[in-house]
Amino acid sequence: MKHNGVVIGCLVATMLVSGCQTTNPYTNQSENTKATNGALIGALAGAAIGVISSSKSDRGKGALIGAASGAALGGGIGYYMDEQEVELRQQLQSTGVSVTRSGDDIILHMPNEVTFDVDQTVLSQSAKNVLDSVALVALKYDQTKLNVMGHTDSSGAAAYNLKLSERRASEVASYLMLRQLPASRVASFGVGEDRPISSNETKAGRAENRRVEIILSPLS
Template sequence: MIRPVHIALAGAAAMAVAACTTTDPYTGQVVRDNTRTGVLAGAAGGALLGYLTNTNKGEQGRKNALIGAGVGALAGGAVGNYMDRQQAQLRAQLAGSGVDVQRQGDNIILNMPSDVTFAVDQADIQSRFYPVLDELAQTLNQYPQTTIDVIGHADSTGADAYNQALSERRASSVASYLVSRGVLRDRLYVAGRGESQPIASNDTEAGRAQNRRVEVILRPLTG
């Protein structure tokens, strides 16, 4: 089953660890990090940031929301050039991070293997991956005329229902972090697809490792 998820704040849990701070990578200032605080609170309480069933009214509804927020749509030859520049910047920023940057037509697909982003059987983002997501958020904010799908996937080990829930929590963690870094919430569609869309054989450990992933799909906003 494919079940989309929508991000909600876990305010009470975050308050329990309100003293968490981080160093802003762009200013060097020590500031409170609300997302990392929320993730830590979620881990302590046995849950991540909450998520609810997505009530988004479909792709057109997302486009309308963005246009209403003042994000203009791309048209004609501007689309390819816009995505080319965004792809080039992402490749440069994410080089050596373990994140694979692919292009399919006008769409950009970022493949984040779970061994880079998450510990085994966990949905808390590994702290060493924060700088990578900070770089990604910076580029996403520089190129606002794209929609962002964050899709979690799992291998076939374990029960289908468990894998589905894990894929949702991982996608929600990545999306929540991006929102905390200024990415407009209306751009996001968040979903978990469990073990339903493998990209390699689940019969080998190497194949299962490829299937455990979070994909971020960037699509140009067109009229």
Template sequence: MKFNATKTHGLIVAGFCSVLLVGCTTNPYTGERETGKSAIYGLGGAAAGAVVGAATSSKSDRTKGALIGATVGGAAGAGYGYYVDQQEARLRQELSGTGVQVVRNGDNLQLVMPGNITFASNSSDVSSSFYPTLNSLVKVFKEFDKNGIDIVGHTDSTGGADLNRRLSQERAGSVASYLTNQGVSGARISSRGAGPDQPIASNDTQAGRAQNRRVEINLRPL
């Protein structure tokens, strides 16, 4: 069989289009079609798969190899992108109005929990008013169990450095303990304290210090 570059190109483009169609959703507020992150992941996987498929096939089977590679790569890429899309949507639904921020960065999701709604001042005991929010997290973490859960405590720069590091570690540990006690697998969870070393705002103002006193949960692929 003679290698047909035009045919190969057409098949790959068709594969890309199918990935885009799967990844497109309708915005419920505007009614417009939008390309989701799963389509973007799928296109990247399809492109890589097509190149590898063509390169590893015999000369007579490059068209077939490229198509198979594009299909497999696209499915793998879109699969995880779709998974994170769904997890992000569930987290935003469960955490609406709680004060917890949901931040998406590529494959990773980050939950930012301000210290004033999570802990009493200078305490590592979780505020009882925050238990319902943590229970919402437990529900989503059990439903979506393909992520590692990295919990990091942060403080502002007031007080001694050793005290801040210990407090940040204890707060992260308290959140980790609550999650495991509610049935989230401990094998997925890690916790540590960063103290005042990773501020997200200026420690020169009261508002900035309040932003820096926080616990972050970073969700990453296992």
């Protein structure tokens, strides 16, 4: 009976999200949106909870209710972040800032050439322009948290690099708050040289490692 309940949950999820597909503009192929994926995951989890929490005779009904609730919740968060991602991509075109997606998180990768001069903590004008655009979208989507992460290359002492990354992250976070984002939605962290994305053995690799990332996540 438990297996039947989960199967029912899958069917409900399919019906609920059948309209949540989109066409990839680069491949022209139909694919699930993040909202669809969230709804599918939510439906399966909801179905399982519905089965467990229902009496033996009502497990099929419990799975249906759980799947519907889970799909609505999962799809809602995914859809919210989908819409925000689209607007961020539009705002940040041709700025040098990349927008990537990891689950329900949106990651803005700001290379050092866009944000700070070498060994500096004063935001460049191009960085301010980028952050104005980020704040514009973030103010509209007020159920999102912005975590600002500062990164450096491995040149110099590790302790100095950590402090430098903290100051840069704090500078970005402070500017976002100047653009009316509440402090409760913005946090800053410095990780120094500990999370390289390229080799520190080359000039090009070190340049890639010097960056600020803004990770936008659902508040709930």
